[in-house]
Amino acid sequence: MIDPDAADAAEGIDAACRTAGFFAVPLDAPLRILRDDLIGLAAEFFSLPEATKERVAMRHGGTAWRGWFPLGGELTSGVPDRKEGYYFGTELPADPRPLHGPNLWPETPSGLRTAVTAWMAAMEALGQQVLAHMATGLEQEDDVFRRGLTAAPTCLFRIFRYPPHPAGDTATWGVGEHTDYGLLTLLATDGTPGLEVKVRGEWVPAPADADLVLCNLGDMLDRLTGGRYRSNPHRVRNHAGTDRYSLPFFLDPGWDAEVEPLDLHDAWTVPHDATERWDRANLRDIGGRYGDWLSAKVAKVFPDLAGDVRLTGY
Numbered sequence: 001m002i003d004p005d006a007a008d009a010a011e012g013i014d015a016a017c018r019t020a021g022f023f024a025v026p027l028d029a030p031l032r033i034l035r036d037d038l039i040g041l042a043a044e045f046f047s048l049p050e051a052t053k054e055r056v057a058m059r060h061g062g063t064a065w066r067g068w069f070p071l072g073g074e075l076t077s078g079v080p081d082r083k084e085g086y087y088f089g090t091e092l093p094a095d096p097r098p099l100h101g102p103n104l105w106p107e108t109p110s111g112l113r114t115a116v117t118a119w120m121a122a123m124e125a126l127g128q129q130v131l132a133h134m135a136t137g138l139e140q141e142d143d144v145f146r147r148g149l150t151a152a153p154t155c156l157f158r159i160f161r162y163p164p165h166p167a168g169d170t171a172t173w174g175v176g177e178h179t180d181y182g183l184l185t186l187l188a189t190d191g192t193p194g195l196e197v198k199v200r201g202e203w204v205p206a207p208a209d210a211d212l213v214l215c216n217l218g219d220m221l222d223r224l225t226g227g228r229y230r231s232n233p234h235r236v237r238n239h240a241g242t243d244r245y246s247l248p249f250f251l252d253p254g255w256d257a258e259v260e261p262l263d264l265h266d267a268w269t270v271p272h273d274a275t276e277r278w279d280r281a282n283l284r285d286i287g288g289r290y291g292d293w294l295s296a297k298v299a300k301v302f303p304d305l306a307g308d309v310r311l312t313g314y
Contacts, residue, residue: 014137021232064101076176127251154252174236182252192244255291
């Protein structure tokens with residue numbers, strides 16, 4: 001665990017990013033209360049009849065790709081995940097760009113909108129603080145990300161419910177092996193285990209502590225740093241006897257940003273073999289707008305919704 005307010009936070013985060021590829025930071029007391037409220041509201045929503053949840057289904061959100069999806073409604077590497085979820089983003093007016101626009105809010109529970117909005121604001125602030133420490137660890141000015149890639153970030157948020165995995169099922173996953181697409185993911189949970197992270201070729205259980213936020217590194221941070229900060233694969237399978245709730249917040253580059261490697265001066269070199277990646281992508285060769293990369297990736301997760309979106313570059 002790394003306290004982002006500690007004097008040696010930048011040093012600790014830099015070491016974690018170059019080795020394990022993920023780390024945890026503590027939630028303060030007010031955010032613990034907000035987390036509990038949010039998970040309680042999410043559980044109330046997911047317990048509603050499917051016909052009621054369907055009123056805010058993603059298909060009603062158009063190209064904004066926001067709203068509810070049922071168990072098995074999201075794919076990883078073409079395989080349905082064993083999770084139910086709700087997609088949110090920064091509240092925006094209608095916009096022709098994918099992943100932009102208004103959220104779909106349910107009538108019940110009425111407090112979900114307030115809780116989601118407050119959580120997203122808190123996670124964006126925490127994420128910017130963590131990115132500043134990363135910049136220091138990379139011997140950059142501490143505001144290099146805020147001035148550039150995240151001056152107007154793409155902020156996305158999900159609530160996932162993973163039901164208990166069927167006994168004896170080793171063929172499917174709550175969510176299959178993947179890496180996150182952007183810069184930084186801040187993940188809070190209800191404390192139910194199930195998340196695994198691949199570290200140096202070995203799958204290890206992530207800490208299952210509700211009072212910690214796990215920080216996962218995304219593909220764009222990997223690209224920016226030439227692999228010094230590696231976007232580690234992770235996956236979920238819930239073997240507990242109860243539902244598992246997770247709250248991933250994604251702090252990503254601005255939609256029109258072009259993610260080019262930072263000018264780094266240390267001697268760190270990392271061989272990159274795209275065949276080792278779950279999707280076979282070579283992060284050293286990609287180019288163009290971040291929004292094109294992201295929308296192409298999300299289109300593979302929800303292929304039924306991708307027909308209304310014009311994808312370029314990937």
